[in-house]
Amino acid sequence: MMLSPLSDKTRLIPSAILAAALLSPLALSPAAAESVTVGQTFLASGLDPADGSTGWALVTHGIAEQLFRVSQEGEVVPNLATSAEQQGDGSWLVELAPDRFFSDGTPVTATLVADALNRTGEANASARATAGRLTFEALDEDTLSVTSEQPTPILPSILAEWAFPVYLETDGAPLFTGPFAVENFDAGTAIEMVPNTFYAGADTRPDVTVRRIADGQSLALAFASGEIDMAFNLPVETLSMFAGNDDQSVTSFPVAYQYMMWMNTRSPALDDVRVRRAIDLAINRDDLVTAARAGQPATGAFATAYPFAAEGPLPQDPDMAAQLLDEAGWTMGSDGVRQKDGEALELVLWAYPQRPDLVTFQPVIRAALADLGIAVTTQVTESPSEVASSGEFDLFLWAQHTAPAGDPGLFLSLFFETGAARNYASWSNTAFDGLLADLRAAVDPQERIALAHRAQELIAEEAPVAFLVTPEWHVGLSARLAGYEPWGSDYYVIRPEFGTSQ
Amino acid sequence: MTHLAAARFVGMTGVSWLAAVAASFLLIRLVPGDPVEVFISHVNIRATDELIAAYRAQWGLDENLPVQFILWLQGFLSLDWGVSFETGAPVSGELFQRLGWSAAIGMGGILTALLLGSALGFFASIKADGLADNVSRAMAVAGQALPAFAVGVVALWVLAAELRWIQPFAGGTVERLVLPIALVAFFSIGSVSRLVRAGFAETTQAPYLRTARAKGLPFRIAVWRHGRRRAAIGLLAGIAPDLAWIVGGTAIAEIVFGVPGLSERVIDAVAARDYPVLQAYIALVALWIILGLQLCSAMRKALDPRPSSAVAKA
Numbered sequence: 001m002m003l004s005p006l007s008d009k010t011r012l013i014p015s016a017i018l019a020a021a022l023l024s025p026l027a028l029s030p031a032a033a034e035s036v037t038v039g040q041t042f043l044a045s046g047l048d049p050a051d052g053s054t055g056w057a058l059v060t061h062g063i064a065e066q067l068f069r070v071s072q073e074g075e076v077v078p079n080l081a082t083s084a085e086q087q088g089d090g091s092w093l094v095e096l097a098p099d100r101f102f103s104d105g106t107p108v109t110a111t112l113v114a115d116a117l118n119r120t121g122e123a124n125a126s127a128r129a130t131a132g133r134l135t136f137e138a139l140d141e142d143t144l145s146v147t148s149e150q151p152t153p154i155l156p157s158i159l160a161e162w163a164f165p166v167y168l169e170t171d172g173a174p175l176f177t178g179p180f181a182v183e184n185f186d187a188g189t190a191i192e193m194v195p196n197t198f199y200a201g202a203d204t205r206p207d208v209t210v211r212r213i214a215d216g217q218s219l220a221l222a223f224a225s226g227e228i229d230m231a232f233n234l235p236v237e238t239l240s241m242f243a244g245n246d247d248q249s250v251t252s253f254p255v256a257y258q259y260m261m262w263m264n265t266r267s268p269a270l271d272d273v274r275v276r277r278a279i280d281l282a283i284n285r286d287d288l289v290t291a292a293r294a295g296q297p298a299t300g301a302f303a304t305a306y307p308f309a310a311e312g313p314l315p316q317d318p319d320m321a322a323q324l325l326d327e328a329g330w331t332m333g334s335d336g337v338r339q340k341d342g343e344a345l346e347l348v349l350w351a352y353p354q355r356p357d358l359v360t361f362q363p364v365i366r367a368a369l370a371d372l373g374i375a376v377t378t379q380v381t382e383s384p385s386e387v388a389s390s391g392e393f394d395l396f397l398w399a400q401h402t403a404p405a406g407d408p409g410l411f412l413s414l415f416f417e418t419g420a421a422r423n424y425a426s427w428s429n430t431a432f433d434g435l436l437a438d439l440r441a442a443v444d445p446q447e448r449i450a451l452a453h454r455a456q457e458l459i460a461e462e463a464p465v466a467f468l469v470t471p472e473w474h475v476g477l478s479a480r481l482a483g484y485e486p487w488g489s490d491y492y493v494i495r496p497e498f499g500t501s502q
Numbered sequence: 503m504t505h506l507a508a509a510r511f512v513g514m515t516g517v518s519w520l521a522a523v524a525a526s527f528l529l530i531r532l533v534p535g536d537p538v539e540v541f542i543s544h545v546n547i548r549a550t551d552e553l554i555a556a557y558r559a560q561w562g563l564d565e566n567l568p569v570q571f572i573l574w575l576q577g578f579l580s581l582d583w584g585v586s587f588e589t590g591a592p593v594s595g596e597l598f599q600r601l602g603w604s605a606a607i608g609m610g611g612i613l614t615a616l617l618l619g620s621a622l623g624f625f626a627s628i629k630a631d632g633l634a635d636n637v638s639r640a641m642a643v644a645g646q647a648l649p650a651f652a653v654g655v656v657a658l659w660v661l662a663a664e665l666r667w668i669q670p671f672a673g674g675t676v677e678r679l680v681l682p683i684a685l686v687a688f689f690s691i692g693s694v695s696r697l698v699r700a701g702f703a704e705t706t707q708a709p710y711l712r713t714a715r716a717k718g719l720p721f722r723i724a725v726w727r728h729g730r731r732r733a734a735i736g737l738l739a740g741i742a743p744d745l746a747w748i749v750g751g752t753a754i755a756e757i758v759f760g761v762p763g764l765s766e767r768v769i770d771a772v773a774a775r776d777y778p779v780l781q782a783y784i785a786l787v788a789l790w791i792i793l794g795l796q797l798c799s800a801m802r803k804a805l806d807p808r809p810s811s812a813v814a815k816a
Contacts, residue, residue, distance in 0.1 A: 037672060051590025053545045124590075125556045129547035162545070187599050188762030213671060213760035214769065217655055222760070224663040227672040354773065383534035385543050404546040414548055421549045 035207040036481065036499045039219050039228035042490070043212035047173045047185060049116075049165045050123035056162030061191060061210055062494030064165035064176040067094060067113070068156040070406035072487045074306035075445075076156045080108060080166055080177060084159070086443065090151045094144040094159075101198035102168045103181035110138035116167045127163040130410065134158070153443045157407035162491070179496040180208055188212060204500040223248065223476040230484065231476035232493055236293045239474055247479050252472045254296055255489040256303045256403055259288075259357065259469040261349075261365070262388065262396040262424045269345055270394060274328040276463035278321040279395075282372045283365060285314065288469050291364045292357040298467040300456040301402050301411060305487070307445075308408045308452035314460070314467065321372055330373070338373035346375040347394035352384040357471060358397040365395075388424040396424065399471075401489065408452035409439050416459060427464030511800065515792050522788035523578075523781070527571050530780050537561065537587050537775035544588075544774065561587055561777075574778075578785055584778035588770065593778045597764055597786070604763035606679055608752045611686025612744065616737075618687065619694025623733070626695060627702035628722060638699060642692030650751060654685050654758035670759045682755035689751055690744050697740040701733025702726075731805055738802045745794040749787050 044057035049064060058064035067081040078084075084094045100108040114136035121127045121134055128134075132149025139145050146155060158164070167174040173182065179202075180193035189212060195205035211228060213219040220238035223231035226247075234250065242248050261283075263276045270276055285297035300310025330338040330345050338345040349365060351358040359380060366376040376395070381387045388396055402411040413436050414420055418428040432455060439451045459465065475486045481499060538557045542549045558564045562573065562584075577584055583593035622641070625634035661667050661681065670681050705711055705728055714724040753765030760766075764783055771779035 039671070045586070045589035045596070046591045048590070052586065052588055054589065056545065125553055125560065126545055126547050128556075129550070129553055161547075163547075186762075187596065188767060211671060211760075212762065214766055215757050215760070218658060218671075218758055218760055221655070221658045221663045222671045224659075225666060225669070225671075227662070227669050381534075385539040386534050386536060389539070401546050410548060421551070 035209065036230070037209045037211055037228045038230045038232065038494065039211050039213045039222050040232045040493070041212070041214055041216065041219060043188065043210060044191065045187065047182065049163075049167055049174070050120045052124075053126070053162065055120070055124075055165045056491070058165055058176065059162060059178070060491055060493045061178075061193070062180045062208070062496070062498060063178045063182060063191075063193065064167060065178050066160055066162075066164045067096075067166065068160040070160055070403075070488060070491065072305070074303075074309075074403065074406055076160050076406040078156075079160075080113070081156075081159070084146075084156045086153065086155070091145055091147040092155045093139075094146055094155075096142045096144070098142070100177055102175040102177055103196040103198060104168075104170075104175055105198050106168055106175070108166065108177055109141045110144045111141070112168055113166050114138045114144060116169065117164060119169070120163065124163055127161075129163075130158050130161065130405075131155075153441060154407050154409065154448075157405045157409075161405045179205060179498070180494065183207075199496070201496065201500065205496075206499040208494065208499065210494070220476070223478075226478070229478040229481050232473075232486075233490070234474040234476050236474060242476060249477050249479075249482060250474050251477060251484070251486060252294060252474045253486045254303050254305065254470045255473050256305070257399050257401050257471060257489060258298055258301065258303065258467060259295075259355075259361070259471060260298070260301075260398050260400065261466045261468060262393075262398055263464055263466065264391060264393055264396070264425055265428075265464060266391050266426050267347070267394045269330075269347065272328050273462050274324040275330070275345075277461075278324040278328075278372065279369065279374070280460075280463045280466040281315060281317045281321040281324070282368050282374075283466060283468065284316050284368060285468055287364050287368070288361050291360045292469065292471065294472040294474070295357075295469045296472070298470050300467055301459065302408060302452075302456075303402075303470045306403055306406070306408070308403075308449045310453060310456045310460075318372065325372065325374075332373050336370070336373060337375045344375060345373065346377070348379055349376050349395040349397065350379045350381060350384075350387060350393045351397040352381055354382075354384070355397075355399045357469075358399060361397055361468070365397075389422075391424075391426060397468075398424075404491070408448070408455070409436075412436060412439070412452070412455050416455075416464065425464035427462065429458060429462060432458045511796055515796055518792045519785070519788050522792070523575075523785045524571065526784040526788070527574065527781060528567070530777060530784075531567065533775070535775045537777060538563070540773075540775050541587055561585075574781060578782065583782045586771075586779050587776045588774045588779075593782050596767065596779070597782055600762055600764045600767055601786075603679075603761050604752050604756070604765065607682045607686060607755055607761065607763060608748045610679060610683035611751060611755075612690065612748050614683055614687035615690035615694050615744070619691040620698045620733075620737070622691065623695035623698025623700075624702055624726065626699040627706060627729075628725065630703075635699070638692065638695040640692075641688075642696050645689045645692040648689075650685065650689055650754045651758060653688065654681070654754060657681055657685065658758060678759070678761060682752070682759045682761055685755045685758070686748065686751040690747060693744060694737065694741070697737045698733045701736035702729040705729030705732055735802055735806050738798045738805070741798060742795055745791050745798075749790070 044054055044061060046054050049055035049058055065079050067079060068076050069079040071077045080097055080100055082095045082097045084092050086092050096108060096110060117136045131152040135147045137145045152158060167176050179196055179199045181196040182191060183194045184192040191210045193208045195202040213222055216235035219231050220234050220241060222228050224241055239250050242250050263270045265271055289295045289297060297313055299312060299314060302309040325338055329340045333339045349362055351362050353359055362378040366378060369376050387393055415422050416427060416432060417436050418433050435451060435455050439448060442448045442451055477484055538554050562570060581594055586593055586596060622634055622638045626638040662670050668680060669677055702725055705725055711724055711728055714728055756763040756766040757769060768783045
């Protein structure tokens with residue numbers, strides 16, 4: 001068969017395509033340099049911070065800001081406010097920072113802040129979680145009086161919670177004060193943002209599109225295809241795709257979602273502190289990090305980025321562990337399982353698939369405890385809160401953000417105080433409860449850090465929980481974002497310096 | 503008679519739908535995991551009794567189940583589908599925004615499968631064990647044997663990441679729909695083609711085809727002209743399982759290719775025990791499948807007006 005010769009017009013087509021291909025990078029490059037696309041598995045579902053957890057998403061996208069925020073160093077620092085001072089009657093005076101504006105140029109005033117945060121407090125129960133309902137009153141244009149239903153010495157930390165972004169209600173969508181302003185909101189798909197021209201340094205920022213890609217594998221492939229400049233939280237198994245790639249890199253960073261293992265003190269064997277401590281000592285945290293292929297051995301309840309994190313590695317000492325079990329009367333049986341009064345030392349270890357790393361840990365911990373003479377069977381549940389609350393477990397692997405608002409008090413009281421709603425280990429310690437009462441009253445940051453350290457020591461001594469690993473997340477970055485440094489877990493992904501001169 | 507048939511159609515559809523949504527309403531609530539607990543755990547806030555009670559009241563979970571169901575049903579029928587536990591946004595608004603994407607993928611997938619599968623089935627019937635017949639058989643086996651999720655990821659890797667022929671995430675609407683529709687269609691083409699092939703193949707053995715050939719009609723045209731009604735009837739009878747696949751396949755396609763459709767939203771809703779979203783989704787899916795089945799049945803009867811007893815004897 002003979003191919004028919006091309007007509008002149010047809011012959012021009014390949015040439016035109018070739019020319020377009022050669023010219024297109026030149027034509028597109030200026031525009032491309034001014035826009036950045038971020039891929040994430042989550043996206044704000046709306047723009048009203050009073051709805052559900054929308055406030056958190058708006059802050060993490062760089063759209064909204066709170067009066068206070070948590071810094072890279074894990075400290076609560078002023079943001080739209082400059083200071084907060086407690087008054088003799090327990091109320092607080094909050095001074096606003098000067099020259100801050102909403103994205104339409106409206107100045108941020110105490111009246112507008114009070115209107116927004118009072119509305120949120122009314123509509124969103126999450127804003128009433130830590131100290132009950134907060135009431136905001138504008139004393140003048142720059143000063144707010146804040147009263148709380150329950151007295152609190154840590155109002156700045158509460159105001160750094162995700163439920164408290166500042167916004168301006170309009171006839172349309174609310175307006176915010178963050179470094180980026182919403183240009184187009186396509187629910188569930190993408191948010192197109194432009195620099196907020198009333199935020200300092202706007203001319204150095206690119207346009208940013210945040211695109212939702214729910215599946216981690218697809219996120220990695222979208223990054224590999226060059227469709228996105230940043231892939232936030234890549235699955236660890238996809239990282240090898242980017243090894244040796246000059247145009248794309250992966251940065252890993254520790255996050256505050258600590259992995260831990262509850263030890264149920266209602267379980268007959270675990271009622272004995274020596275057994276709990278033996279289990280804690282038997283676990284090799286480096287093995288867990290290896291199993292998860294990322295992370296750092298935990299030093300205590302908090303990631304090491306926080307000033308109140310415990311220092312130094314947690315000990316691993318199988319010999320001491322065996323000695324403690326001997327002292328507790330659990331002697332090694334001929335079948336390799338310890339026994340006491342004819343009862344074998346058998347425990348059930350739970351995990352949940354929503355955090356795959358925890359399921360990965362199960363065989364590692366099972367092996368470590370088997371060496372010690374403890375027979376462990378493993379269970380997986382889709383409903384971790386339900387099983388943990390029921391108390392029907394021996395050991396339970398758990399993931400928890402332990403300082404979402406930059407303060408140690410919430411986690412320690414919620415999970416360890418006698419009778420607390422989420423004291424899954426059902427642990428009770430008078431000294432610890434007294435320490436928490438001191439922590440609740442302490443105002444001085446250094447005193448709060450010292451009390452948090454002491455609280456973690458008490459927990460380590462009695463081991464109602466074994467803190468295991470501080471996990472790491474992985475962020476894929478194109479060459480244009482190579483200088484981006486992730487921190488703050490998923491609370492502050494897009495920040496004022498995002499994409500500027502990097 | 504027409505009015506009677508219409509009333510029967512509406513009645514059957516309504517009763518079936520009501521039974522499906524009532525059963526799903528109960529089943530969703532039997533799944534372990536309290537929505538308030540899940541939400542509080544997810545957003546890292548202090549779970550006081552007052553807070554839990556406030557959320558339960560806000561979300562209507564403090565009513566007994568029959569009352570909850572009646573309130574939901576009233577709301578659904580008046581297009582007030584409640585508010586998402588997770589996002590706080592009206593469910594009807596969220597789902598309507600996504601319905602277009604899912605409908606485009608689902609309908610695009612089934613139409614593509616019907617077109618390509620019918621063509622393949624017709625040519626497969628013309629020559630047994632020919633190329634078309636072998637391709638049809640291979641696609642039917644692939645549709646049963648291959649995991650759709652893996653096929654989607656491989657397509658993404660080859661076409662988007664390696665060859666960079668398409669931008670399934672950042673491209674325009676059409677570009678974003680090509681791969682999802684292709685994925686849904688891929689897994690139905692084989693089964694459609696086998697159903698169509700069977701219908702045409704029967705015709706090739708029929709005595710009236712010999713008559714048609716004797717009149718001088720070419721074989722292909724004779725088979726097409728005299729076999730298409732039989733093939734269509736067989737296709738309508740056998741396509742019912744694909745109505746369910748369209749839902750499942752669309753869900754997989756939405757997840758793999760990051761399309762903001764209904765199913766992609768529902769995955770999150772399952773994890774969050776977001777009852778209003780789940781319930782509305784199931785009600786829509788039930789409506790789609792029941793209407794689809796009824797429609798197939800009605801079309802089959804229109805094409806083959808013989809009573810079912812006569813059809814069985816034939």
